[in-house]
Amino acid sequence: MNKQHITLNINREEYDVVVTDNELLSNVIHDTLGLTGTKYGCGTGECGACTVLVNGDPVLACITLVTAVAGAEIITIEGVAPAPGKLDPIQDAFLEQAAVQCGFCTPGMILVAKDLLVRNPHPTEEEIRETIRGNICRCTGYTSIIRAIQQAADPTICCQSKP
Amino acid sequence: MHNSRIITNDFDFFQPTSMTELYELLADTSVETKLMAGGTDLIPQMKEGRKAPKRVISTMKIEELACITVQDGILKIGAAAKLKKVAAACSGLPTINALHQGVSSVGKLQILNMATIAGNICTASPAADTVPGLLTLGSSVTLKSVNGEREVALRDFLAGPGKTTIQANEVLYCINVPLPSENTGSEFKKMERVGADIAKINISVVVQRNGNTCESCKVAVGSCGPTTLLIDKVDDILGGQEISGPESELIQKAAQLVADTITPIDDIRSTAEYRRKVAAVIFMDVFQIAWVRAKGDAA
Numbered sequence: 001m002n003k004q005h006i007t008l009n010i011n012r013e014e015y016d017v018v019v020t021d022n023e024l025l026s027n028v029i030h031d032t033l034g035l036t037g038t039k040y041g042c043g044t045g046e047c048g049a050c051t052v053l054v055n056g057d058p059v060l061a062c063i064t065l066v067t068a069v070a071g072a073e074i075i076t077i078e079g080v081a082p083a084p085g086k087l088d089p090i091q092d093a094f095l096e097q098a099a100v101q102c103g104f105c106t107p108g109m110i111l112v113a114k115d116l117l118v119r120n121p122h123p124t125e126e127e128i129r130e131t132i133r134g135n136i137c138r139c140t141g142y143t144s145i146i147r148a149i150q151q152a153a154d155p156t157i158c159c160q161s162k163p
Numbered sequence: 164m165h166n167s168r169i170i171t172n173d174f175d176f177f178q179p180t181s182m183t184e185l186y187e188l189l190a191d192t193s194v195e196t197k198l199m200a201g202g203t204d205l206i207p208q209m210k211e212g213r214k215a216p217k218r219v220i221s222t223m224k225i226e227e228l229a230c231i232t233v234q235d236g237i238l239k240i241g242a243a244a245k246l247k248k249v250a251a252a253c254s255g256l257p258t259i260n261a262l263h264q265g266v267s268s269v270g271k272l273q274i275l276n277m278a279t280i281a282g283n284i285c286t287a288s289p290a291a292d293t294v295p296g297l298l299t300l301g302s303s304v305t306l307k308s309v310n311g312e313r314e315v316a317l318r319d320f321l322a323g324p325g326k327t328t329i330q331a332n333e334v335l336y337c338i339n340v341p342l343p344s345e346n347t348g349s350e351f352k353k354m355e356r357v358g359a360d361i362a363k364i365n366i367s368v369v370v371q372r373n374g375n376t377c378e379s380c381k382v383a384v385g386s387c388g389p390t391t392l393l394i395d396k397v398d399d400i401l402g403g404q405e406i407s408g409p410e411s412e413l414i415q416k417a418a419q420l421v422a423d424t425i426t427p428i429d430d431i432r433s434t435a436e437y438r439r440k441v442a443a444v445i446f447m448d449v450f451q452i453a454w455v456r457a458k459g460d461a462a
Contacts (some may be wrong), residue, residue, distance in 0.1 A: 043210060
């Protein structure tokens with residue numbers, strides 16, 4: 001099997017990488033490029049931990065061949081914030097609502113929330129639940145995750161986790 | 164124990180951008196080849212070592228395969244159209260609601276962004292969620308190869324678990340769904356443990372109605388046989404008959420026929436006994452919803 005040279009556009013930066021045809025996007029992002037925010041969970045497309053945005057759409061990096069997304073615009077959790085030192089409103093809301101426990105599902109949760117709020121800036125709770133259906137949180141902190149996404153959509157929702 | 168982090172199998176990956184290029188690749192049948200659409204099924208199978216092709220050919224970079232059009236009352240869904248796009252195209256067409264529901268229930272958001280209806284058909288899982296709706300709507304598939312094209316009824320295309328009648332040099336080009344008349348109602352239901360699971364049983368009913376008379380009733384049940392089963396005999400019971408109520412004798416007779424016709428097995432998701440019992444019950448529920456919809460209500 002041949003190695004080939006491809007260019008990946010990740011978080012608005014271009015990366016030249018040498019890959020084989022059977023390499024997966026998740027491993028190139030995490031291991032080759034060292035962007036460790038993208039998590040490897042189940043490996044079979046069940047858990048959503050490896051979610052990244054490809055041309056704006058959430059997809060599962062652990063079942064995506066890397067050469068299939070050469071040239072596409074890829075956003076990982078590292079690329080969600082608008083600038084270094086700043087956070088996206090969704091990330092702020094996750095912090096405020098204490099929606100992070102072990103943190104393993106958080107990158108995937110934030111990326112599907114990002115896609116949801118771009119498509120639908122004022123989702124109902126039902127729509128939020130439907131959106132995160134494919135992202136498993138084994139700390140089972142779903143309630144605070146849903147509240148965080150609600151807060152990101154509507155910052156007037158008061159933080160209920162602080163004393 | 165397999166390592167699902169990587170694909171250990173070596174293969175060459177091709178991403179043709181035109182049908183001509185694809186036919187050229189398919190002409191070489193000397194190497195074990197798999198056609199891949201979204202890859203949501205094939206890649207996990209390769210990771211688990213259940214499939215080890217030497218060549219993988221993607222259909223996703225061929226633009227004409229991503230088209231969804233309506234031509235002469237037929238919805239044509241290109242083989243590389245992603246499920247999210249298919250669901251959006253179906254959502255404006257109330258008579259094919261069952262297909263919309265089936266497509267939407269294949270998986271979560273991420274899967275809908277990756278997977279295709281052609282992939283779902285060609286994987287030929289008896290539990291495929293898009294298939295009951297397609298079968299009850301009388302769909303066909305267009306297969307193309309360098310030698311030409313042929314159209315095959317979907318029920319003849321599906322040959323068994325993981326088996327279709329596609330030839331090695333052929334590619335599924337599009338799925339043709341005839342749009343039914345306005346007096347048609349359809350409904351799909353899937354029994355699952357939690358959302359995004361594979362179906363324990365899934366069912367689609369398409370009813371054509373004239374006042375209180377059932378003109379025709381098509382029923383397909385998945386996860387209860389080697390392929391999704393289209394149960395024609397229900398139409399012999401209900402076709403041309405007046406429907407007096409949701410639990411009338413006639414409906415109960417049809418429900419019993421559905422339960423008796425399916426050939427379920429015991430597996431990790433359910434027992435055969437459960438599937439038979441549930442089939443009769445959900446047939447009655449789903450028929451009733453389709454029946455009310457056929458009148459034009461959005462019940």
